[in-house]
Amino acid sequence: MRSVASVTFTGVTKRYGDVTAVDDLDLDVADGEFMVLLGPSGCGKSTALRMIAGLESITEGSLRIGDRVVNGVIPAKRDVSLVFQSYALYPHMSVAKNIESPLLNRKVATAERKTRLAEAARMLGLEPYLDRKPGELSGGQRQRVALARAVVSRPAVFLMDEPLSNLDAKLRTQTRAELVDLHRRLGTTFVYVTHDQVEAMTMADRIAVMSDGRLRQVGTSREVYDTPADLFVAGFIGTPPMNVAPDPADAGAIVGVRPEHLSISDAGEYAGRVHQTEWLGHEAILRVTIEGAPTDWMVRLPSGFEPPAPGAPIRLAADPARVHRFDATTGLRT
Amino acid sequence: MIARQEATVSDSGRLREALTALAFIAPSLVVFWAFSFYPFQQLILRGLYRNNASGTNLRWVGWEQYGDVLAGNEFRDGLWHSMQFVLFTVPAGLVLGTVLAVAANRRLRGIKVFQTIFSSTIATSTAVASVVFLVLINQQIGVYQGGVPGFGSQAILENPSTAMFGVSLSAIWQNLGLSFVIVLAGLQAIPQEVEEAATLDGYGPVRRFFRITLPMISPVLLFLVVVLVIFALQAFAPIELLTSGGPARSTETLVYKIFERQTPDLLGEGAVLSVGLFGVTFLVTLGQFLLLERRVHYGS
């Protein structure tokens, strides 16, 4: 049995002096949802997360966990746990003591504490390491200890602040899958902060894209990819990012096409010149200088395709159903 | 509403935090008040009064006594003797500490043994170091009972012209360990690449030392100077144990003169001398801050 653990931001603002870190944020994280806050560094995502934890005060607006307003509630009484980027393990304590630590202050009986420790250790495969100090563990093992320490207090909301960024690429891929499993098993609400769109796309139920302290779009991976709400989201999601150029037909509009929705065609409406080709094995990326476009356009080509030589003139055609249009002044999707 | 504190969210939490802080600093504050600030205030006040031989019948004289004492022979002599102590011990400590540290900053087998030997005088107290120098230069039991060449045949500590030098010797020796340890730490903090780059640039060992090493450890040397100056200004045991201020009061430093003025009739004068000692200490510390300030701007 557990409380309803939705997280609701209503008009939440965080200011440090003159600097606004989070600007009028409205966001509803549903009970049991895996929500990823995504954005470049300094976009306010970590501040938002730390406000849920109670580590940052709220300047304006209200924050609810379940149906309780928690603006004035101290961190320990919010029923949340947080996995830090650096893991923040206590170097002077054994792994077992680290995992147990959140329980020591919560009137959990000794027997119950031991049961929960064993359960968390088993869940994360840490049983062989319980007597070691964090300094004797590998990066991946430390990360598991941090997860175990978060799991053990059975919080209503799990908060994670870039927990994978200190792992190497291979371990990161593997841990992503494990986090999704963990979420499924626990069934609690996850709020996960990252600047890595791959992490966001692969794990999230929904993604909240932020920039400059403001929420730009909330939606599933597919929604933010297929129908980006504005130019920022369009440019931030997708590798390589969406190609944009002023609409030749409409001065007040900007058109955008993803690299995979372009093809080489003599009848294509975009004329340009090949700048570079990058052959990646499973595909090739063509950099094309387009008249009027602020930056080179990227074209994704299947690997069997023989890319044209640099300098060659070229025409590109876009799948008309996949052309995005944005307002040139507001940047919003039209 | 803008700059709200982060540690706790409510105002009562904020008050509690301040009260916790007060409880945490209170023990130190009480001690500092009782044994540093209150006595300092007493010193200043006491200097404003003169008294009779039994220490009673206090008479307000304003700053007159300050003027008399600070311009008088006692303060001048005491300050001069203290300065002599500084002049003998500080440069010597600086040079010897650097020599020992440079010698021991090598990757050689067994270098740790030499480092331990060089730092060994840390284990001695000023009283022990004084007895060591009784054995070395005392006129009755000293290994060397002669004088300083050029200053007559009187034993070092018996000759008013050389006694201060003799007393300083014990401090110089006792400070060796500390000076060595501090300079060595400075040398070890120099990135190896810098020395290697200088070598590649064709600097010989001597030029490398004066052009690269010495400038890089200059902040550490400055720190050492301040430590040694303050030690020198506070020296007492070697003077009492080696010369008792003599001969002919030639080793009576400021601290020694203050110590001698415990009797009630001399308290007013002693208070002014103490304020004078404070002033000198203050100036030295201030000088250090100004120098450090300049270095910081230079460095960044």
Added chain:
Amino acid sequence: MSRGRALAWYLLLTTLSVLVLAPIYFLLVRAISDPTKAFTSSVLTPQGVRFDGFSQAWERGNLGGALVRSLVVTVGITTLQVTTSVLAAYAFAFLRFPFKRVLFAVFMATLLLPLEVTLLPNLHTMRDLGWFDSYQGLIMPFAAAAFGTFLIRQGFLGIPSEIRDAARLEGWSHLQFLVRFAVPLTRPVIASFSVISFMGAFNQYLWPRAIITDAESWATVQIALRGLTSRIEQSNVPVAGAVIAAVPIVIVLILFQRQIVRGLTAGAVKG
């Protein structure tokens, strides 16, 4: 380095070692020399070897009692300094309160008011309190330390902020955080300061000299050593006393050399 140059360097190191250690060598020689024969021939070797200087120093200087008193005073001062410094350092590192910067400056200002400066009025205070010849008198003026507060505060500030946040989420009170996290995480710094504080307290001279009037029953080791030097013609006795007086700190130095070096150089080299 070539063999020849290494050899030359060893020669230099050995020469310097001899110079540094020579005074100690002469001290030891004199401690076991018969004072009446000490100068009959060479000063380099003990003459008329006798070891009763040590027993005589022990008895005449009442060094046993002095050692016990010195240890009580030293342990008292060290314990109090570490405790008060840790508490104050915690407040200055982690807590928000009014006049924090001013109060920190007040703490540091005490470095300008050493006992050498405030000696006379402090003696007055001792007289008023009746603390001459007492443990309180020997200990209490040193119960707090600006240097320790500064050093340990630096240590506390080095604790990663994420660790503090993690502990905050677990809901520890300040006192609990101090005991369970802050102190264990800065153990090396606190150990360094403890050892430095111990050595400083054991080696104190001016203050005990000033407030001990009854040397017979209250002398610390350093003051007892002074008593022994009053009969300097029996040179082996005070000299043997100096050797005994140095032993405790030599032991401390051997055991804690690393901590001592770190503490002594803490102000000199950053990081």
